[in-house]
Amino acid sequence: MDNEPTNYSMSSRKSWPIVFWLSGLLGQAEREVVLGDLTEYGESGGRAIANVLGLVVRRKIAVLLDLRLWLAIALVVLPVSYLLSAIAETTAGQGAVYSWMYLNNWDWALTRNPGFWHVLREMAMNFSITCLVLACCSWSAGLLIGCFPNAILQAGRKTFIVLLAASFMIDAPARVIHFWMFLHRLPLRVSLPDIHAPVTANVFYHIFFPWIVLTILVIFPAFSGIRQGNRSMLFGPKMRVLLVTAATVSLLIMLIQAPSSGLLLGAPVRQWLWRNRNAMQVLPLSCCWPMFYFIAIGVGRYGRRKAAIMR
């Protein structure tokens, strides 16, 4: 154990790993201070544990009693995690159907058909755009969460992951049974109304593929967004407001596009959306603004580096 106090009794030495582990539940800076204080004070084993545990409990309770956390969960984390989970599920379903069509049923004879290449090109482009929009929306959601005050950031981040996984696992029992049947080589039965029954009968597309999509297109970009949102505290207030507004607008656009969200909009809005459906299909592309943001940051960094070399 690094920097373990040397002036401690045997019982204190035994308790030190517990103290060390408990202090890990505190923030990095506070952990250093508390361990330093315990070392300097020469606190006995049980007392040291009680002291650190007391501080950890006080800190956790303070976070739970913070009204901002509950507001952030209700207004941002809950809707965003449901939205991303629903879009990821749809994207995974779409990807699974295309992959099953082309990878599991590949026929070399089709390659001689010009129509095949046309459809494949169109499908690849549509699916790539869908994936890009989902990743950018996840990044935007992460950015919003990353802008939470530091006191509630960790709790907000954990709640986001838990809710994301929970809403994604709504049909988890069915998937687990499916996997169990697959492991025991039992004949797989799929429900008849499922038009993609041959695809969902495949254990990879039914169980693993959605989680791969969720991890790559939602969790990784969201964490990158959280990091960026936390760093945006260093930017000026105008830039921060601009980023938060852009992220909020993209999420609202995606909310309109999300499956079954139309039920919340009311009949006149649904009719208007239907009449302008061609424009609505292009609208999600505006959610890809994080790409331009990254390009701008990259160009800025390159410019600064070049200027430094010139000097």
Next chain:
Amino acid sequence: MVLTSGWSGVCCLRFPIDSFLSIYYIVMEMIGEFEYLILSSAARLGAEAYGASIRIETEKATGRRCSIGALYTTLDRLEGKGFVKTWMGEPTRERGGRSKRLVHVTAAGVKEASNFFRVISRISKGASWTTNRLTTR
């Protein structure tokens, strides 16, 4: 001086304006006794005020144990109110190469602690423990 009821049920005294403000301070703004102990310890220690030293000082003065949890949550609260300023110091050998959280009492903190002391001194005047008269039966 007339005793009236007001302030959503809190009993208040009708004094001249300065007394009124001091009563308002007592009811709405006054620091707690543990906060006062921390402020006093930090002020006494001066440049040597940090978590462990404040804790030792408080324990010596009160003869009671002071938990790390109570100390640091109180320090956070005092910092939030602007009564102290804290920052991370350099790592030292006796602390196993770990940093201290140094504490400095701000002008607002000094004002608040002195106000608390004044109130306690004023309210204690004539009490049996200050005059050594036994009044309890």
